[in-house]
Amino acid sequence: MKKILMAGLIVALGICFFPQHCLALSFGYLLPNVNDAYGNMIDHMYSVIFWIVTIVFLITEGFLVFCVIRYRSKEGRQATYTHGNKYAEIIWTVIPAIILIWLAIYQKQTWDFIREDFPPPNKSLTVQVFAQQFAWNFRYADPKGSFGAPDDITTIDQMHVPVGKKVVIHMTSDDVIHDFFVPYARLKQDAVPGMLSESWFEMDKLGCWNLKSQTPMILTRKQFENLKVALDGFLLMYKVLGVTGARKYYYEPMPGKKFADVIYHGKVSREPIAQVQYVQHPFEIACSQLCGIGHYRMVGYLTVDTPASYRWWMKKMIKEKYQTNMRLWRVWDKYYPQYNN
Amino acid sequence: MNVESHEEIIHPEPTGFFRKYVWSYDHKVIAKQYFFTTMCFLLLGGFLAMLIRWQLAYPFQPVPILGKLLASRFFFDSTGAITPSGYLQIVTLHGTIMVFFVMIPLLVGAFGNFLIPLQIGARDVAFPLLNALSYWLYVLGGIVILSSLFLRQGAAESGWTAYPPLSDVSTATPGSGMGQIFWLIAIFIVGFSSIVGGINFLTTIVKMRAPGMTWGRLPLVTWAQLITAVFQTLATPVLGAAATLMLCDKLLKTAYFIPTGLQSADQLIGGAGGGHPLLWQHLFWFYSHPAVYILVLPAMGIASELIATFSRKPIFGYKPMVVSLAVIMGLGFVVWGHHMFVSGMSPAMATGFMMTTMLIALPSSVKVFNWLGTLWKGSIQLTSAGLCGISFVAMFIIGGLSGIFLAATPVDIYLHDSYYVIAHFHYIVFGASLFAIFGGIYYWFPKMFGRMMNERLGKLHWLLTFITFNLTFFPMHFLGEGGQMRRLATITNYEFLQPLQNLNVFISIAAFLLGISQLIFIFNFFYSMLYGKKAPANPWNATGLEWTLPSPVPYYNFEKIPMVYRGPYEYSSPEALKQGKDWIAQSDPLGFEKS
Incomplete structure (x- = not known):
């Protein structure tokens, strides 16, 4: 029973966290960002926190799994009698405190830029x-x-x-x-x-739609200007694919229209x-x-x-x-x- | 403390059915009443979650079986599919029930009631009448919220946060008529019940500890309940005030939350106007952020108890554990604004709230390290209760870490009100708190009912719940990162969310499995209650005062008020090992007194 349980525990931890977390890493998951002013700053902040958090996650969960396996109860094992350790407490209070305070100060610049540094009216719309x-x-x-x-x-x-x-x-x-x-x-x-x-x-x-493959594209200004892009004359349509309600979107020429502004x-x-x-x-x-x-x-x-x-x-x-x-x-x-x- | 005054039984055990089981003053009976009522609400709330997942995976498709039975009633249209209005009712009820009618009364009403007197060596709580009142107020609140389902326009639809003007203006959405009024009355009543309970527990813990039960010897479960009671007593009145103001808006035509010029259905609303919608958000979150801690602090206490007992070690860093609870209490009152980073609140205030929110991560991380320290070099017994206690820590780490993204103001701009938030707080409230509750039930079940729960079924339930829980909620982080918003009846109207629909179906299937896995627990619970193995007084070889009593605990708890000689988690101490065992009860006399 114990062995089955241990195996179950390891498999459960394995299935549940690590592949999913690796998945998140490889996907780079956030949507592409197209806001030049501060989108990258937000994404940068996200990935800074992501790496700090991932390291903390691996250390703590890893240590937890290690303890559960290494120190599981068996014949002859005697738990060590201790009420704690002053130095350990100081270390694991001070280090997270430094990281958290640094994070707080670090992100403040981004936040102030986004919310307080508004562009002057003559340079904006x-x-x-x-x-x-x-x-x-x-x-x-x-x-x-x-x-x-x-x-x-x-x-x-x-x-x-x-x-x-x-x-x-x-x-x-x-x-x-x-x-x-x-x-x-x-x-x-x-x-x-x-x-x-x-x-x-x-x-x-800029957003653009490829009519041949019926897929959306995100282009820089230069790429956009090198393409012949219709500004009107088309309608965005969709068809529902099944019971899940997922849709396939496509553009279709407006009925009766022969010409488009390109x-x-x-x-x-x-x-x-x-x-x-x-x-x-x-x-x-x-x-x-x-x-x-x-x-x-x-x-x-x-x-x-x-x-x-x-x-x-x-x-x-x-x-x-x-x-x-x-x-x-x-x-x-x-x-x-x-x-x- | 005067020992003699406690010695004789002042109230004999009631014999009539009504005084014994219904209007009982006995904290153990009230705890059981709370326990069974919250369990019913938990089933209902979980069931509503299944409906939410059905709608998100198969939007506007008829719900199997139930849809047919309840076609054109409650949340369903004539084909048995959930309507957009029904979906909002379900979301609102799920949140309201789980927070106000399950987690708070379960952790405080059931566990607090049962454990506080037993752990401090008292015969009952300080105010037994208030205790019964608190429970029955809670039941009354429950009846009010459930009866709102039968209103013609349906239950409240504005989410458990009830942001005005949506909730405040009756024409804004169908549920904001009578449904919202019922919601506000119910919240006011359970809030009142919560305040009464908090005052009671504060008094009990401060005044009724057995001789020798100093603050440094108090079990962490009781410490956590004490801090929670402070939150309840100081924060809940603000919620009551907010609910009263909104009731005035709705019934007396005042305009506390209605600005000048507000329109609804093309009509000017609000008489004089001059109110402000953000006022509600401040009042609501001033209570509801501490409420989030009410949802997790008692669970932290339970997990500490489980981890110490099943590692056979004293808790690592008892004092830092208590201090971090107190720091959470202090900071918990000044972080509410982090729910409002994108609300239009002043950016300078947001910076302040961001700082305090970053700081409140610190005591939580200290607690995590101390739990890990407790496991380290222990002799870990993987019982179902132990596994649940360890799972609490594993899940709390994930929920805590994802919170850092949301505390960071720039990142929160993107993740606010997205599924990332849903994932984050379900890791805390379900992953962490509910695992601690399951663990607590496995652990104290013998004390409550005099029988043991089935270990084999317990472990199976733990394993299935652990896997399906993570398969359900971990991918929700990805939904949030992909931009999926909360509270959408379906995401399929957005082109940019189409790639996420398959993931939503996957999550729903995992959620259905998670729901089905709970049947094992329900079966185990009732089967064990009736036919389980008879429990000895101390089946886990644990050290607390409650384990010196027979199982189940007799009326009036302690025949003689015990004397407390040592700290709460004396496992594997040299003193115990000398006696040939690895634990020593808090009330065991010291060696020299015995001889």
Whole structure:
């Protein structure tokens, strides 16, 4: 019985921790990050902690398994009578204390940079975000740069930002607390009603979709400009694969459309839809704070543009006088006019 | 302390059924009442977890058997699938039940009640009437929360954290009408029960220790209960206040948590407005972070006891163990803000909370090293109780280490409210605390029911639980790292989460196996209670005062209040070895007194 049990213990420990932990190492698990300003700092902090924790994990769990095997009760074994050891206590208090305090100080710089070093208004683009059940509303300032003017651009669930430009988000919520989460950008900030939340980011990569393989790609600005990428004319579709609800996503030309606006080396031209190989693809904005029964489907889309495609999009928006959900924005202007300055 | 005054039995043992089993003042009966009630809630909460896992693996698919039976009732639609609103009710009830109706009453109400008087050498707790009141208040709270299931719009839906305005504004979500009011009343009642229990245990431990039971000789189980009682007494009133404020918002149309200009369903809400949603978060976490320690400190005590007994060694570093408990208590009150790093709270305050959170990792790590030190050079008996005690440490290490990622403010930006958090606290509350509870049950079962639990079944249960637990919760770290958020009825609406769906199915299957493995424990428990081997007074050769009593413990515990001569874990001491055994009870007279 004892032997079976010992074997069971070792196998259990073996199965449960080590391969899984090794798996985590080899996967490098976090999503790719596309936020140039501080995404790498967060990922760096993550891996610093990961290595410290892994070493502590291996030492402590290893010692535990060693003790259980080496000192298991058997005929003639006598436990050593001791109440502890002053020096051991000092060592294992002081060393973790040093590591923890160092970690606290080390990460503070990153945190201060992310949350306190906001880019100045003349070097950044400000976008207002108004969350509601269950949609993201975005407002871009009019050409003179003021919010709350009659010719602002407002969109729903669609956000566009230029690559390599610092973007500041001014955000609040209309009804309940939501959370603006862009996983690829390492950005997460609650939208709390009655309160202005500010955060910022800077995207350095662009999303794109390969129509031939029907897979998403993440490209640098240079790679993106070397491809002919369609800016419109396509719809993102999916089919459900089975009872697990997993989906296969694909792009399809809009019904009846023959031509699409395609960007290549910063120039937009119209091309036949049949010849298009790549489509611009947004990153997703998720809601990360429970906000009601539609919480699981509160998806927004963040498109990263090159400066040229951003101009193309802005021009189109201004030309169409694109505005949605103005009732909601009137709430913002009535109750939170101070957020427009 | 005056020994004589305890000597005669003031209250004779009640004979009527009602006074003996229902409205009993006997701490052992109340402990058993707590025990069976929490076990029922544990089954319910676990069952709700199975529903959560079903929904995440097979979203909006009919639930087998149950869905058919309960179609169009509770959480199910007419096909027997879980609705989005039903899913939020399940999530809310799972969290609420497991925290407020299982772990706290089980660790404090059941284990605390049973063990504190026995371990300090007292005949009962200080206030037996309050003790009974505390239990029945808890039952009342349980009835209120369960009855909310039968409301037309269903139970509360805003998660166990009940963040306003979602919880506060009745039109924000269906469950925020009557369901949330029931939730708040239930929380207020169990909070009250918890405060009453805390005051009772504080008084008992401070005032009723047997002669010779100095602070330095108190078993660590009782030390942990003492610190927990401080948390309960000082932190729970804040939760009660918060619940009262929200009830005022809902019933009296005040606006403590409702800001000016708040809309819901296109209507302006809140009369005067001027409240603030973050106020609730501060009040709630001021209680609920200490509550997290209420969930683990008593388990730490139990694990210390198990590890010392089954290593046949005194606990390594008794004093550092006690000091680290006290430090956890002190720091535990000033770390609540780490739940709010991305809430919009001032970044400077977040830095402060990050510092205190990093510091609170220190006493926990000191405790881990001391447990390892206790195992070192011991003579480790791998009984089912011993295995559970050791598993506590193994799981606590993982849960503690993953906490460091979440304490780091920059990393928390990415991992906050993700499945990483779920993995982290289930490693603490399930992996660590529940293993300690299982161990505690195997260990003290003979004292409670006078019979032994089956060792073979116990070990089988341990092995299956250990494997399936890790297969369930370890991959959740990967889900969090892959960006999966909490409380989503399904992740399939997000393109970037598609690769994780297969892992979700894997986790669900492991969780179902984990659930099924618990049947072994239930069978073992009831079978042993009725037909188990008769237990001797001290089956584990343990040193505490409770083991000097016959099994089961007689009414009024100690015929004569014992005298305590030495520390709690005198295993393998030279004094004992001289007598030809490897343990010596706390109340065994010293050698020179005997002769």
